[in-house]
Amino acid sequence: MDDPTTTPPREHSERPSDALDADDFRQLFRAGPTGCLLVDEEGVVRDLNRQAELLFDYGAEELIGQRIETLVPDRLRKRHARHRAAFARAPSLRPMGIGLELFARRRDGTELPVEIALSPVDTSRGPLVLVSINDITQRKRLRAFGAGVLQGAEEERQRIARDLHDDTAQALSALVLRLQMARRTEDGTRRDELLHEMHSEIRRTSEGVRRILRGLRPPALAEAGLTAAIRAQTRETLGEEGISARVDAGPVDELLDHEGNLALYRIVQEALSNVVRHADATKVVVSLQVEDGILRASVEDDGCGFAVEAEPASNGGRGLGIIGMQERATILGGSVRLESEAGRGTTVTVELPVPGAVP
Numbered sequence: 001m002d003d004p005t006t007t008p009p010r011e012h013s014e015r016p017s018d019a020l021d022a023d024d025f026r027q028l029f030r031a032g033p034t035g036c037l038l039v040d041e042e043g044v045v046r047d048l049n050r051q052a053e054l055l056f057d058y059g060a061e062e063l064i065g066q067r068i069e070t071l072v073p074d075r076l077r078k079r080h081a082r083h084r085a086a087f088a089r090a091p092s093l094r095p096m097g098i099g100l101e102l103f104a105r106r107r108d109g110t111e112l113p114v115e116i117a118l119s120p121v122d123t124s125r126g127p128l129v130l131v132s133i134n135d136i137t138q139r140k141r142l143r144a145f146g147a148g149v150l151q152g153a154e155e156e157r158q159r160i161a162r163d164l165h166d167d168t169a170q171a172l173s174a175l176v177l178r179l180q181m182a183r184r185t186e187d188g189t190r191r192d193e194l195l196h197e198m199h200s201e202i203r204r205t206s207e208g209v210r211r212i213l214r215g216l217r218p219p220a221l222a223e224a225g226l227t228a229a230i231r232a233q234t235r236e237t238l239g240e241e242g243i244s245a246r247v248d249a250g251p252v253d254e255l256l257d258h259e260g261n262l263a264l265y266r267i268v269q270e271a272l273s274n275v276v277r278h279a280d281a282t283k284v285v286v287s288l289q290v291e292d293g294i295l296r297a298s299v300e301d302d303g304c305g306f307a308v309e310a311e312p313a314s315n316g317g318r319g320l321g322i323i324g325m326q327e328r329a330t331i332l333g334g335s336v337r338l339e340s341e342a343g344r345g346t347t348v349t350v351e352l353p354v355p356g357a358v359p
């Protein structure tokens with residue numbers, strides 16, 4: 001682009017003497033906190049700021065003079081050119097693509113979901129459009145997680161209702177019937193038989209209620225502590241599948257509050273469930289250690305592995321497990337790292353800061 005400092009200054013008779021000059025405005029544009037591009041009527045990039053360079057992984061000198069469609073995924077280029085022509089006919093300040101999901105393309109061809117606003121400007125070089133671009137990957141992840149949580153809660157309620165109806169309510173009705181029969185019968189042997197049946201039925205029902213409760217709340221967590229709960233969960237989840245498991249645990253039980261322990265328990269639960277469902281593993285090592293004020297938990301399997309990069313940002317809304325793990329850890333100021341190699345297995349590592357510990 002031409003050097004803006006060579007453009008003749010516009011007439012502003014009342015401008016104070018300490019007003020910013022063209023150089024300052026260029027600096028301001030370059031330093032803008034969101035990605036910005038200036039595009040001309042032909043759809044050619046005339047300038048961009050630092051944040052836009054970072055967002056797309058291009059240097060300004062590479063993009064200036066290129067068509068804006070360079071930054072649009074192949075599959076959306078035609079649609080984009082049509083929309084751009086329509087905008088050029090009636091330019092106005094507005095968000096782009098109302099009601100559409102917008103995606104931009106980085107230098108390496110990967111896509112990122114974006115929100116775009118357009119503002120036409122008349123400059124001494126002719127009409128340009130100022131395009132501001134926000135990366136909304138994070139926001140979309142959160143929204144997907146929130147929607148998943150709501151849907152999960154709804155499904156959970158339905159499952160509990162079904163369990164209570166099919167197990168508990170049915171069993172109680174059967175008990176009432178037997179009780180009436182026992183009261184009516186004159187035959188002592190028959191009464192004993194009915195009482196015996198009722199006894200077994202009550203035991204079964206109470207075990208059923210316990211099972212429903214276990215599904216609602218990790219039983220061992222509050223009573224037996226984090227390590228014991230994770231040991232039990234690992235045994236239960238993997239044992240049934242014939243996957244051999246080892247849990248290496250340091251002194252981690254007293255480090256987090258209940259919320260932290262629950263989050264860690266749920267994260268390990270999801271990692272173990274992913275091993276069972278996706279990994280085709282034969283061996284798993286779960287490790288719980290504390291070092292320098294960080295509680296580090298990992299679940300390592302020797303299964304088939306997967307392309308971590310493709311998950312979960314572009315998983316097209318398939319699973320929410322990994323997103324959920326990341327959100328749980330983030331809420332507690334921690335993080336989740338996934339390392340995976342095809343044929344070699346996967347390691348999920350969670351790091352949570354220990355409250356009150358000096359890092």
Ligand SMILES: Nc1ncnc2c1ncn2[C@@H]1O[C@H](COP(=O)(O)OP(=O)(O)OP(=O)(O)O)[C@@H](O)[C@H]1O
Binds near residue numbers: 305306312
């Ligand atoms: N240990 C693993 N081994 C192999 N592939 C895995 C492993 N963990 C996750 N994956 C892959 O990552 C994808 C995303 O996992 P995620 O937990 O987010 O979703 P999901 O398990 O498919 O569904 P959900 O957890 O929502 O029920 C899985 O579909 C699977 O392809």
Ligand SMILES: [Mg+2]
Binds near residue numbers: 270273274319321322
């Ligand atoms: Mg999962």
